Amino acid sequence: MLALTLEFILTQLQSYQLVETRLQEQLENGTARCNLCLWRCKIGHGQRGFCQAHVNRNGTLYNLSYGILSSVDVDSIESKPVKHYRPGTTVMSVGSYGCSFRCGGCHNLEISWGVGALDKLAKGESKEAWVTPEKLIAAAQRAGVDGIAFTYSEPAVWLEYVIDVCQLAHAAGLYTVYVSNSFITDEALKLVAPHLDVLCSDIKSMRDAFYKEICRPAKVSQVLASIKKAQELGIHVETRTNVIPGKNDDPAEHYEIACWVRDNLGADSPWHITRFFPAYKLSHVPPTPDASLYAAEVEAKRAGLNNVYVYNDKGCDCATENRSIDFYLETSVEELHQIKKCAADCCDSEGVLLKKYEIKGS
Ligand code: SF4
Numbered sequence: 001m002l003a004l005t006l007e008f009i010l011t012q013l014q015s016y017q018l019v020e021t022r023l024q025e026q027l028e029n030g031t032a033r034c035n036l037c038l039w040r041c042k043i044g045h046g047q048r049g050f051c052q053a054h055v056n057r058n059g060t061l062y063n064l065s066y067g068i069l070s071s072v073d074v075d076s077i078e079s080k081p082v083k084h085y086r087p088g089t090t091v092m093s094v095g096s097y098g099c100s101f102r103c104g105g106c107h108n109l110e111i112s113w114g115v116g117a118l119d120k121l122a123k124g125e126s127k128e129a130w131v132t133p134e135k136l137i138a139a140a141q142r143a144g145v146d147g148i149a150f151t152y153s154e155p156a157v158w159l160e161y162v163i164d165v166c167q168l169a170h171a172a173g174l175y176t177v178y179v180s181n182s183f184i185t186d187e188a189l190k191l192v193a194p195h196l197d198v199l200c201s202d203i204k205s206m207r208d209a210f211y212k213e214i215c216r217p218a219k220v221s222q223v224l225a226s227i228k229k230a231q232e233l234g235i236h237v238e239t240r241t242n243v244i245p246g247k248n249d250d251p252a253e254h255y256e257i258a259c260w261v262r263d264n265l266g267a268d269s270p271w272h273i274t275r276f277f278p279a280y281k282l283s284h285v286p287p288t289p290d291a292s293l294y295a296a297e298v299e300a301k302r303a304g305l306n307n308v309y310v311y312n313d314k315g316c317d318c319a320t321e322n323r324s325i326d327f328y329l330e331t332s333v334e335e336l337h338q339i340k341k342c343a344a345d346c347c348d349s350e351g352v353l354l355k356k357y358e359i360k361g362s
């Protein structure tokens with residue numbers, strides 16, 4: 001019955017339209033509450049939630065970004081980073097617009113906050129490509145990947161599309177990966193969990209003050225509880241901490257994170273330690289020195305974690321491409337790999353995050 005319903009919905013959605021927010025409560029005077037992430041935004045008619053991706057129209061909430069892709073890439077699962085699930089396989093990574101956080105050092109501002117793109121969608125002026133779940137899965141199958149990864153923007157605020165794509169992915173034999181900040185409600189996590197194989201979650205800090213700076217209501221305990229719950233719900237979980245000089249680079253804090261992972265996810269649960277690169281409000285902060293990354297690794301080992309991975313890559317952003325999403329969905333896998341090569345030849349082709357935005361007016 002469920003499959004029939006999904007099939008019916010997918011055949012109807014051939015051009016862009018608003019899709020109802022999956023978890024919402026109607027309140028008084030046309031106001032509605034979104035229960036996807038822990039902001040639990042109360043949204044009046046004509047207003048949008050904090051993530052900008054959900055809008056209230058006459059008392060009902062809709063997801064503006066359903067079927068809207070900001071980025072697509074084909075890569076190894078290890079690059080998510082996920083090391084202990086189907087190693088050596090490839091994923092098609094996709095993202096949309098919108099995030100529940102506002103990190104000062106975010107490298108994906110244009111897509112994670114996506115205010116411009118979401119404004120146009122809200123006004124009905126958008127020329128963004130509309131990619132149905134079926135079209136996306138067909139592209140993934142043509143590219144010969146083994147899974148689909150939701151990343152770049154926050155998948156919790158894109159949940160309606162994520163779930164529809166995951167259902168088709170599983171039917172096609174593809175696994176699903178969800179890269180998240182884990183600021184998600186219990187009910188949203190329960191809704192999406194049966195459709196997810198892997199969660200790669202940030203543990204940004206063990207201090208509430210850090211989270212408060214990037215997301216006023218967020219608490220460390222909420223994020224950690226969501227990560228633990230995901231594992232209890234049967235999802236393969238790996239965690240990641242981006243070490244930012246002067247913000248979360250205290251070895252004592254890294255020891256605390258490692259102890260939490262050991263006690264709640266298990267001593268074999270992988271923890272990824274990544275380097276920060278200056279961006280946006282943290283442009284003045286230098287990249288994380290090797291010494292801080294390896295000091296964190298020492299703390300993790302001291303806590304008894306068995307699978308700790310340090311990434312001291314150069315993080316070059318020079319190989320940006322700017323073609324339409326349609327181009328990337330239709331192109332051959334060979335072309336996708338060629339595009340991955342850094343044009344300036346300064347950073348090798350590995351570890352380069354391509355950001356593929358729509359060309360204005362295309
Ligand atoms: S997803 Fe989160 S931030 Fe976005 S409208 Fe819903 S509760 Fe608010």
Ligand code: SF4
Nearest residue numbers: 099101102103106112
């Ligand atoms: S959670 Fe990630 S995507 Fe969202 S603002 Fe922070 S760094 Fe950017």
